[in-house]
Amino acid sequence: xxxxxxxxxPLLTPKPDPDAPLPAPTVxxxxxxxxxxxxxxxRSPDDLPDFVHGLRLAQERLDAISAYLVSAxxxxxxxxxxxxxxxxxxxxxxxxxxxxxxxxxxxxxxxxxxxxxxxKGKxxxxxxGATEMVRATVPAGPDHVHARNLVRRARLIFEALxxxxxRGDAGAGEGxxxxxxxxxxxxxxxxxxxxxxxxxxxxxxxxxFVGDVFFYxxxxxxxxxxxxxxxxxxxxxxxxxxxxxxxxxxxxxxxxYLDDHDGGGDVLVYTGSGxxxxxxxxxxxxxxxxxxxxxxxxxxxxxxxxxxxxxxDCEASPSGKAYVYxxxxxxxxSTYGPxxxxxxxxxxxxxxxxxxxxxGSSVWHAAGELGNALASGIRPRGYLSLDLSKGKERxxxxxxxxxxxxxxxxxxxxxxxxxxxxxxxxxPVKRYKACHCGTTCGAARSAAAACKCVCVRKNGGGxxxxxxxxxxxxxxxxxxCGALCGCPAASCLNRATQRGMEHQLEVFRxxxxxxxxxxxxxxxxxxxxxxxxxxxxxxDDGQSTDWGCFVDPRKFPARWREWGDASAVLPDEEGHKxxxxxxxxxYVLDVSRRxxxxxxxxHSSAPNxxxxxxxxxxxxxxxxxxxxxxxxxxxxxxxxSIDYGIDQQG
DNA sequence: GAGTCATCAAAACG
DNA sequence: CCGTTTTGATGACT
Numbered sequence: 230x231x232x233x234x235x236x237x238x239p240l241l242t243p244k245p246d247p248d249a250p251l252p253a254p255t256v257x258x259x260x261x262x263x264x265x266x267x268x269x270x271x272r273s274p275d276d277l278p279d280f281v282h283g284l285r286l287a288q289e290r291l292d293a294i295s296a297y298l299v300s301a302x303x304x305x306x307x308x309x310x311x312x313x314x315x316x317x318x319x320x321x322x323x324x325x326x327x328x329x330x331x332x333x334x335x336x337x338x339x340x341x342x343x344x345x346x347x348x349k350g351k352x353x354x355x356x357x358g359a360t361e362m363v364r365a366t367v368p369a370g371p372d373h374v375h376a377r378n379l380v381r382r383a384r385l386i387f388e389a390l391x392x393x394x395x396r397g398d399a400g401a402g403e404g405x406x407x408x409x410x411x412x413x414x415x416x417x418x419x420x421x422x423x424x425x426x427x428x429x430x431x432x433x434x435x436x437x438f439v440g441d442v443f444f445y446x447x448x449x450x451x452x453x454x455x456x457x458x459x460x461x462x463x464x465x466x467x468x469x470x471x472x473x474x475x476x477x478x479x480x481x482x483x484x485x486y487l488d489d490h491d492g493g494g495d496v497l498v499y500t501g502s503g504x505x506x507x508x509x510x511x512x513x514x515x516x517x518x519x520x521x522x523x524x525x526x527x528x529x530x531x532x533x534x535x536x537x538x539x540x541x542d543c544e545a546s547p548s549g550k551a552y553v554y555x556x557x558x559x560x561x562x563s564t565y566g567p568x569x570x571x572x573x574x575x576x577x578x579x580x581x582x583x584x585x586x587x588x589g590s591s592v593w594h595a596a597g598e599l600g601n602a603l604a605s606g607i608r609p610r611g612y613l614s615l616d617l618s619k620g621k622e623r624x625x626x627x628x629x630x631x632x633x634x635x636x637x638x639x640x641x642x643x644x645x646x647x648x649x650x651x652x653x654x655x656x657p658v659k660r661y662k663a664c665h666c667g668t669t670c671g672a673a674r675s676a677a678a679a680c681k682c683v684c685v686r687k688n689g690g691g692x693x694x695x696x697x698x699x700x701x702x703x704x705x706x707x708x709x710c711g712a713l714c715g716c717p718a719a720s721c722l723n724r725a726t727q728r729g730m731e732h733q734l735e736v737f738r739x740x741x742x743x744x745x746x747x748x749x750x751x752x753x754x755x756x757x758x759x760x761x762x763x764x765x766x767x768x769d770d771g772q773s774t775d776w777g778c779f780v781d782p783r784k785f786p787a788r789w790r791e792w793g794d795a796s797a798v799l800p801d802e803e804g805h806k807x808x809x810x811x812x813x814x815x816y817v818l819d820v821s822r823r824x825x826x827x828x829x830x831x832h833s834s835a836p837n838x839x840x841x842x843x844x845x846x847x848x849x850x851x852x853x854x855x856x857x858x859x860x861x862x863x864x865x866x867x868x869x870s871i872d873y874g875i876d877q878q879g
Numbered sequence: 880g881a882g883t884c885a886t887c888a889a890a891a892c893g
Numbered sequence: 894c895c896g897t898t899t900t901g902a903t904g905a906c907t
Binding site: 447 | 900901902903904905906
Binding site: 407408409410411445446447457458459460461462480481482483484485486489499500502503505507520521540548549550 | 885886887888889890
């Protein structure tokens with residue numbers, strides 16, 4: 230304090246200035262730290278405690294590595310001298326008036342208050358209260374893959390729980406009329422399975438991509454995209470933000486307000502909440518500048534980005550609605566005045582931040598039109614063929630190239646299914662026990678009354694497929710009913726892959742992956758997509774193949790484990806009593822001359838489809854079908870990707 | 880901290 | 894099959 234040398238070195242005097250901005254509570258991100266955390270995460274395989282543990286660790290890591298407090302956020306000029314210019318919303322005489330020209334004074338919190346906030350960030354939140362407002366940078370590389378897996382598993386567990394609760398209330402009259410989606414959400418939160426729950430993320434959610442589709446509002450809550458099951462505006466309350474003002478994090482646009490204007494594009498006019506009767510209807514009172522409405526005003530002022538989710542009607546969705554994540558928007562302006570039905574409303578103009586992935590909602594619509602055009606035989610520009618398979622698949626497979634002149638997919642011979650006849654030795658008909666079910670095998674009456682079909686039972690545990698044909702869970706191998714079975718092929722549930730493809734797909738030229746396969750419609754998780762085809766080549770155990778000419782079933786990693794495993798929250802429904810895994814398939818597919826479109830599916834270590842081995846009836850177990858199933862909800866126009874197991878270059 | 884309240888859901892009802 | 898009612902959970906706030 231009695232430093233007399235101050236005159237000589239003014240720059241070095243660290244005079245504590247109470248008004249100075251706080252130093253950012255940064256954490257140095259070293260490669261060692263990342264590696265250590267990753268090791269920690271990978272050490273835990275699939276069972277419950279480890280999964281929970283993994284989630285917790287991921288959240289902690291999120292805190293430590295890639296998040297920083299908004300209070301210390303440098304890039305945006307926090308409060309400029311002209312705040313009113315961008316926010317022409319006249320302060321209503323009522324409650325909290327518009328932020329007055331606060332620019333004159335930086336409303337930063339006192340040092341000690343914020344250092345305690347930083348300390349709070351270190352400690353894990355206990356209960357629900359202690360949350361911290363953070364922005365997460367989208368992780369790269371393995372972290373990115375890991376985040377995606379977390380999101381997938383959370384959604385998977387949610388859906389599994391929802392189905393269980395749904396079935397539960399349909400059966401017994403006990404807890405009738407329960408909202409299965411909300412029950413599932415509640416259970417997940419209780420178990421600590423909700424993602425990013427104790428950090429309030431502003432901006433992108435790790436592991437959630439633009440264009441991702443959700444079926445329930447509760448599902449948005451589970452992955453941390455939005456935090457209300459009904460409310461349209463998600464925000465961080467003033468008490469948690471160091472500036473003492475609420476800020477919005479996400480909105481859901483359902484087009485339910487008269488004053489909304491949403492062309493599904495880059496600009497969106499969103500109406501605030503309040504002043505309306507419970508279930509829609511016209512406004513009867515002025516909206517107030519509070520809660521979510523106020524938070525959007527501050528988001529506008531601070532230039533904080535807001536996640537936008539749009540709601541669409543969707544037949545394929547169990548709820549009839551689909552919620553599409555459309556990326557980050559900025560609140561450009563806000564107005565307050567009489568709405569179309571009379572009383573005053575808040576209106577917010579949101580503009581999409583450029584440079585994000587293709588817009589989910591607009592692509593959604595475009596894909597529908599494209600599908601219709603193709604279905605009616607119109608050949609849009611850039612399409613080399615309307616049906617690569619020339620009628621051999623159940624649906625047409627168009628080929629699209631808007632990138633260059635390459636037309637190589639048209640050159641090979643198309644076979645929809647591999648021809649195993651020459652190679653494999655079916656088990657003798659006499660010794661094979663076929664089923665003689667009169668009707669549908671694998672119909673899931675309830676958990677108690679399992680199906681008695683011998684084919685279904687061979688799979689160990691409940692039915693393999695749901696009533697809609699989606700795979701209940703991945704297995705080392707699936708035994709379907711076959712040619713010798715007595716069940717009607719048309720209605721038997723245990724033949725889901727035998728009816729051919731059910732989703733409109735196309736082969737397309739892409740700048741990143743050369744040729745790829747993408748879907749034109751929505752694909753439900755667990756849905757059957759297609760089969761790999763080519764010339765069957767028998768191989769011995771150790772024999773290796775070059776990737777490129779062959780599809781090698783032995784190389785596919787056991788991604789099936791990741792699909793349908795809800796043992797983390799559900800009493801294991803006879804799971805783990807899988808039949809003995811078949812000894813590695815004894816063949817590879819030579820796709821150099823003959824193949825089907827599946828050969829164009831790209832490789833990824835964060836795939837959205839996976840291979841499930843399938844044996845039908847008395848087929849030779851060394852020659853399973855390579856069936857492709859969806860492991861995510863795949864939105865329209867998204868490329869399919871699969872893990873071919875070619876990453877381990879050593 | 881328990882209780883109140885509002886909320887661009889979803890299912891059931893009529 | 895619609896509009897309406899009921900059920901329902903959450904976070905924010907008191």
